Amino acid sequence: MLNYYIVDAFTDRPFGGNTAGVVLLGEEAFPAEELMQSVAAELRYSETAFVRRLSEGDYHLRYFTPRGEVELCGHATVATFALLHRLGMAHGTCHCRTLAGDLEVVADDEVLMQMATPRIVRTLTAEEGGDAYRAVGLEGYRPELPVVIAYAGLPDIMLPVPSDRLDALHPDMEAVAALTNRLGAISIHAYALCGHDGITARVRDFTPACGVPEESATGTANAALAHALREFGSIAPDATCHFLQGEAMGRPSVVMAQLSANGEICIGGHAALVARGTLMV
DSSP: OEEEEEEEESSSSTTSSEEEEEEEOTTSOOOOHHHHHHHHHHHOSSOEEEEEEEETTEEEEEEEOSSOEESOOHHHHHHHHHHHHHTTSOOEEEEEEETTEEEEEEESSSEEEEOOOOEEEEEOOHHHHHHHHHHHTOTTOOOSSOOEEEESSSEEEEEEOOTTTSTTOOOOHHHHHHHHHHHTOSEEEEEEEEEETTEEEEEEEEEGGGTEEEESOOHHHHHHHHHHHHHHTSSOTTOEEEEEEOGGGTOOEEEEEEEOTTSOEEEEEOEEEEEEEEEOO
16 A cells, blocks of 8 residues: 655645645655556656655655656655655755755745756757747747756756747647657746746746646746756846746646855745545555
8 A cells, every 4th residue: 555645836725836646655665666657647647756764854756757757856846845844754954865866855834945956958959949839839939048958857948938928829749749759858848038026937838748738837847947047147146036837727836946156956835735545556
């Protein structure tokens, strides 16, 4: 039997934000990969985190989408440590081992998570950028900012779009999946700079190659976006950003990204416990 929880991340109330499955294993070893993959497919959330306690404040996390394992997931990590804090199992600075590296996470009412070292993987060619815009239904658009693949735990395509077109995007999910697979990216992360009401940008994230057409909050992609904007000179090197996501899905989320002058990025947010149960496997 496996104990699982359903947690909404990057929101302070249930039925908002981005939902993650969290399976607490205690100090038991990870089950077989085939079983973890089957559990993630059964729960059908964009990511399910499997959590082992190694020692006090030291945890090992693995993340599965409905289709496969990924190195890191921001919203599932926020969901996990918010849950552990709520259950009295984690307090303050914790150590988190992932396939993307070892990270620090502050477990409190608001979780703050260190991200993998960010970088620009590469700038897309004009042809590749055109393919990305065509895939989301903006054929022929010429952006002022470059279209890049940025990494903060996972590689994502950063796609600037006009603010008046973001909500109207109608991606061809097969084309998005084919393009991200071809370019070695997880998603197309479409964004429109905002700059008012404390919001840095409004964003939408399309991840059909992982079995998730659109995500309502993405920690890794927004951390990568913050890094890209810093590299472009669009924000200060030590800025704190807030990204509004999920509006088009009726699940608004706010992802905070905190940059430091030394190049590090943390993401943060609240999470709400929705349900718990037992898997009879």
